[in-house]
Each structure stands twice: as C-alpha cells, then as structure tokens.
Amino acid sequence: MKLLVCISKTPDTTTKIAFNGDNTEINTEGVQYIMNPYDEWYALVRALELKEATGGSVTIINVGSAANDAVIRKGLAIGADEAVRVDKEGSSSLDVAQQIAGYAQDQGFDIVFFGKETIDYNGSEVGAMVAELLDMPFISYASKLEMDGGAGTITRDIEGGTETVEVSTPFALSAAKGLAEQRIPNMRGIMMAKRKPLNVVAPVETEALTSVVTYELPAEKSAVKLVDPENMEELVRLLSEEAKVL
Amino acid sequence: MVLVFAESVNGTFKKPAFEAVTYGYQTAQALGTSCEAIVLGTADNAAALGTYGAAKVHHVADASLDKLDSQVYAAVIAEAVEQLGAKVVVMTHTSTGKSLLGRLAARLKAGSVPGVNSVPTVDGGTFAVKKPVFSGKAYATVAIHSDIKLISVMGNSMQPAEVGSAAEVAALGVAVPASRTVVKEVSRMEGVTPLPEAELVVSAGRGMKGPENWGIIEELAEVLGATTACSRPVSDVGWRPHHEHVGQTGIAIRPNLYIAAGISGAIQHLAGVNSSKTIVVINKDPEAPFFKAADYGVVGDLFDVVPRLTEAIRKHKG
Numbered sequence: 001m002k003l004l005v006c007i008s009k010t011p012d013t014t015t016k017i018a019f020n021g022d023n024t025e026i027n028t029e030g031v032q033y034i035m036n037p038y039d040e041w042y043a044l045v046r047a048l049e050l051k052e053a054t055g056g057s058v059t060i061i062n063v064g065s066a067a068n069d070a071v072i073r074k075g076l077a078i079g080a081d082e083a084v085r086v087d088k089e090g091s092s093s094l095d096v097a098q099q100i101a102g103y104a105q106d107q108g109f110d111i112v113f114f115g116k117e118t119i120d121y122n123g124s125e126v127g128a129m130v131a132e133l134l135d136m137p138f139i140s141y142a143s144k145l146e147m148d149g150g151a152g153t154i155t156r157d158i159e160g161g162t163e164t165v166e167v168s169t170p171f172a173l174s175a176a177k178g179l180a181e182q183r184i185p186n187m188r189g190i191m192m193a194k195r196k197p198l199n200v201v202a203p204v205e206t207e208a209l210t211s212v213v214t215y216e217l218p219a220e221k222s223a224v225k226l227v228d229p230e231n232m233e234e235l236v237r238l239l240s241e242e243a244k245v246l
Numbered sequence: 247m248v249l250v251f252a253e254s255v256n257g258t259f260k261k262p263a264f265e266a267v268t269y270g271y272q273t274a275q276a277l278g279t280s281c282e283a284i285v286l287g288t289a290d291n292a293a294a295l296g297t298y299g300a301a302k303v304h305h306v307a308d309a310s311l312d313k314l315d316s317q318v319y320a321a322v323i324a325e326a327v328e329q330l331g332a333k334v335v336v337m338t339h340t341s342t343g344k345s346l347l348g349r350l351a352a353r354l355k356a357g358s359v360p361g362v363n364s365v366p367t368v369d370g371g372t373f374a375v376k377k378p379v380f381s382g383k384a385y386a387t388v389a390i391h392s393d394i395k396l397i398s399v400m401g402n403s404m405q406p407a408e409v410g411s412a413a414e415v416a417a418l419g420v421a422v423p424a425s426r427t428v429v430k431e432v433s434r435m436e437g438v439t440p441l442p443e444a445e446l447v448v449s450a451g452r453g454m455k456g457p458e459n460w461g462i463i464e465e466l467a468e469v470l471g472a473t474t475a476c477s478r479p480v481s482d483v484g485w486r487p488h489h490e491h492v493g494q495t496g497i498a499i500r501p502n503l504y505i506a507a508g509i510s511g512a513i514q515h516l517a518g519v520n521s522s523k524t525i526v527v528i529n530k531d532p533e534a535p536f537f538k539a540a541d542y543g544v545v546g547d548l549f550d551v552v553p554r555l556t557e558a559i560r561k562h563k564g
Contacts (some may be wrong), residue, residue: 022480029549060368092357093348113436118262122360122361122379125344128344128352128353129352130352132317137317137427138316142504143488156342157489160438162432163433165428165430178488195468209357210391212388212389213372215379224538224543227542227543229547229551230554231254233557235555238561239524243503
C-alpha cells in the first residue's frame with residue numbers, strides 16, 4: 001500500500017508562549033520545535049506498521065520552510081521511506097491542506113494519515129480539508145485501524161464512547177492515542193535518514209481566507225486559595241458563594 | 247443568515263445543540279441578521295431549537311444521515327448553505343464537528359475558525375472571532391475574509407439561553423449522496439454525561455495508589471452529579487478506562503468545576519483542563535505544580551479530604 005503521513009512542526013509541549021511586540025506573531029526565541037506528537041507517535045508509527053506487515057511505502061509530507069528539515073529527517077529516521085516538503089509557510093489550515101492536496105492528488109495514495117490535531121493551533125481541520133479536496137472518506141480520532149487488503153476497520157473516539165467504521169481505500173484518517181505506540185529512532189535509522197530522499201516541491205497558489213489579527217495571553221491566574229483540610233465546609237462555601245459553581 | 251448545524255444524539259437534541267443555537271443566535275444579533283438551524287436524519291425534538299433562538303429549523307430527514315459520514319454531511323450542508331443563502335455556519339467542536347468543519351471549508355472555499363469560545367465581533371467590516379491556541383496557553387483572534395464564514399464552538403462555552411418558543415420545522419429538499427463508509431457499531435456510556443459536555447468533573451491520579459480505592463472518587467462524583475476523569479498514568483496502567491483520560495493526549499475539557507485529587511499537574515495534564523472555570527486541587531505535596539493553576543487548594547491526604555468533602559457537599563445539598 002502507498003501511504004502518506006502529513007506531519008506538522010509545533011513548539012514543544014513545555015514551551016512558554018510569548019508574542020512579538022505587536023502580538024501578531026509568536027516569539028520564537030528559545031522555542032524548541034518538535035514533530036506534532038499525534039503525527040509522530042500515532043499516525044506515522046501505524047503507517048510504518050502497515051507497511052511492515054503488507055509492504056508498500058510510507059511518504060511523509062510537510063508544508064514549511066527549510067527550517068522544518070530537522071523535524072522531517074526525524075520522521076525519516078523513525079522509518080518513513082521518503083519525504084516531501086512543500087516550500088511555503090502555510091498561512092492557514094486551508095492553505096496547508098491545499099498544498100498537501102496539490103501534491104497528493106495524482107500520486108495514488110491508499111491512506112492519508114494525520115494527527116488528531118496540532119498542539120499549537122488545536123484546530124483538527126487539515127485532515128478533513130485534505131480528504132474533501134482529494135474526494136476521500138475521512139475518519140477522525142481513530143484509536144484503532146485494522147486493514148484486510150483494501151478494507152479498513154477503524155475505531156474512533158466519540159463523546160463518551162467509540163464508533164466502529166468500515167471504509168475502503170483510498171481514505172484519510174486522523175490518529176488519536178491507542179492507534180500505535182511511540183517509536184524512538186535508533187542510530188541506524190538516524191544514519192539512514194541522511195540518505196533518504198527529501199524532495200522540495202513548489203507550492204500551489206492559494207487565497208488567504210483567514211488571518212490572525214492578534215494573539216493574547218490569558219489573564220494571570222490569581223494565587224491559589226488554600227483551604228484547611230479539616231474544614232471542607234469552608235471549601236463548599238467558597239465553591240457555592242464565591243465561585244458559584246455548586 | 248446564521249445557520250446552525252445542530253447535532254442530536256439518536257435523534258434527541260440536548261444541551262450541546264442548545265448551546266450551539268444560543269451561540270448562533272447571539273452571533274446573528276451581533277450581525278443584525280436572523281438565526282436558523284439545520285438538522286440531519288432522525289430529529290425528534292427539533293422544534294425545541296426555536297426556544298434558543300432558531301427562527302426556523304430545516305430538516306433533511308433521510309435516514310442514512312442517522313450515521314455520520316463527514317463527506318455526505320458536508321455535501322448536504324454545503325447545498326443547504328447555498329439554497330438558503332447562509333453567510334455564517336455554526337457547529338459544535340465535537341467529534342462530528344471536527345470531521346466536518348474542515349470539509350465544509352474546503353468544499354465552500356470558505357474561511358473557518360475551529361474551537362472558538364466567544365461570539366464573533368464585527369469591527370469596521372472585519373469579522374473576527376477568538377479561539378484558544380497552544381493548548382489553552384494563549385488566545386488568537388482570527389479574521390475571516392470570505393463571504394461565507396464557518397465556526398465551530400467548544401463545548402461549555404456558554405449556557406443555553408431561552409429566548410423564544412418552538413420553531414417551525416420544515417423539510418429541506420437536498421440531494422443526499424451515497425455513503426462510502428459503514429458505521430458498524432456505536433457504543434456510548436449510558437447514564438453518564440460525556441466528559442466534553444460535563445459541567446462538573448471529579449478527576450484522580452496516581453495518588454490514589456490503586457484502582458480499588460476509586461470508590462471515594464465515584465462517591466464524590468455521585469453526590470455532585472459530576473463525571474469522573476483521570477490522569478494519563480492511571481489510564482495507561484489500566485486503573486481507569488481510556489475514555490476517562492483528560493489531558494493533552496486524552497480529552498480536552500472545560501467544565502465549570504474541575505476537582506483533581508492526587509494529580510501532580512504536569513503540563514500535559516494542564517493542557518487538557520486549564521480552560522476549566524474553577525479548579526480545585528487536593529494533594530498532600532504542597533509543591534505539586536497543579537497548585538499554581540488552581541483556584542482552590544487543599545494540602546492534605548486525599549483519603550481523608552475526599553470523603554470529608556463528599557460529606558460537606560451532601561450536607562450543603564441538604
């Protein structure tokens with residue numbers, strides 16, 4: 001099977017978020033970037049498992065500048081066969097989706113994998129957009145995927161439960177916890193990744209339909225109010241009268 | 247016109263749908279236009295959406311729409327948007343909304359903002375709406391420039407507000423394409439408010455020492471009418487089911503009250519709960535990082551504190 005995994009670069013989970021002077025851009029100083037965890041731990045690893053079981057190839061694709069190459073090489077070190085980078089800083093989710101679809105449309109991929117969301121924009125949009133642009137079914141929040149030839153059975157997380165869906169290739173899915181177990185690249189993988197192809201392709205033309213006007217930080221949380229562990233009546237009073245949540 | 251796609255659970259509209267209509271109604275008020283709703287498949291109490299501000303409910307009754315296929319839903323809603331001339335489409339940021347919003351954006355070539363928690367503003371002709379980003383560590387205000395604008399609303403962003411009476415429900419003639427997916431099974435917890443919708447959540451972590459000790463957490467949740475949750479380590483070792491896990495790799499929630507017992511408050515956990523309106527942390531370690539994110543803290547042994555809190559709430563409720 002021919003598998004495509006879409007990977008995003010995000011600030012590390014523990015990053016302290018700050019913005020530039022006019023609050024229109026994140027201050028990148030000192031920010032550590034990583035591969036978006038859901039893309040890396042679940043989407044990429046499940047694609048590799050399928051390839052190992054049935055053959056085929058795993059391509060990873062990223063939309064961004066050369067600054068993303070380190071993250072892309074990590075994907076190759078974990079085991080992807082080749083990488084594609086569309087040479088553009090995506091201006092929005094739809095822009096990124098159009099770039100991915102622009103590359104993927106005539107490549108004949110059987111399954112296109114995404115993470116359930118990125119940990120920076122928390123949108124959960126790009127997978128659905130690419131699926132629409134490629135005319136594929138899309139299953140979000142997949143926590144289990146079994147393939148039997150071209151027939152897939154997917155368990156997806158829904159509110160307070162799960163849903164089991166059958167779908168045939170080609171299709172797209174977004175990966176949630178449970179789909180696979182994180183893999184750490186080994187030295188051989190890291191060495192091999194240097195020789196694997198990373199093809200840089202030109203972006204397609206798109207129109208910006210959304211733009212960030214401003215970023216802001218949440219209001220500073222006031223200091224925690226400590227309550228005597230012997231006096232839970234006082235906590236109940238505070239929750240009822242002050243916080244008004246009881 | 248603002249068109250709200252209202253989701254039902256097995257044909258019944260509940261609080262999340264009413265919240266979405268309330269959001270759509272307030273958005274329509276801000277834009278000086280009307281709010282209508284669209285419902286798909288079985289819809290038993292669709293007229294109730296009028297109570298929350300839908301002037302009219304459009305119903306596409308085809309039974310195949312009882313099961314989600316995001317591709318089919320997107321085609322149906324896109325055609326409805328064109329037929330009805332809707333300028334803003336509102337839906338909820340649920341498992342369904344997350345499958346659908348992006349598809350609709352790509353199909354309609356419309357700008358979308360997912361997971362918002364406040365009503366849009368129109369300033370000098372610019373339509374903008376605020377959403378949390380960086381897992382709740384910041385907010386972005388995003389402008390939408392396209393003619394049609396798409397928004398999905400986070401659960402618990404607003405209380406449903408009654409502003410009207412039952413709405414007219416009218417059949418809408420839209421072609422329903424054949425589905426390429428088959429939903430084989432849907433399993434939901436019965437009798438429990440799902441975590442993303444819960445207003446009150448009681449959560450516990452490794453400090454519980456073992457799954458056999460969870461009785462005190464369940465009792466507190468029961469007295470409160472809360473849903474139970476847990477931290478990642480606890481679901482990873484199988485003390486609690488996977489669907490209870492809140493945090494970055496689990497579910498992100500924003501209840502009115504989040505009580506955390508025996509959870510240290512790692513940044514990955516906070517990413518899933520830091521939008522909660524009020525946070526109570528119970529931990530015997532005064533240095534637990536969770537206290538920095540808490541509104542109220544109790545430094546003490548949870549095995550003493552939790553039953554005492556349960557008792558105090560029971561007394562409070564009379």
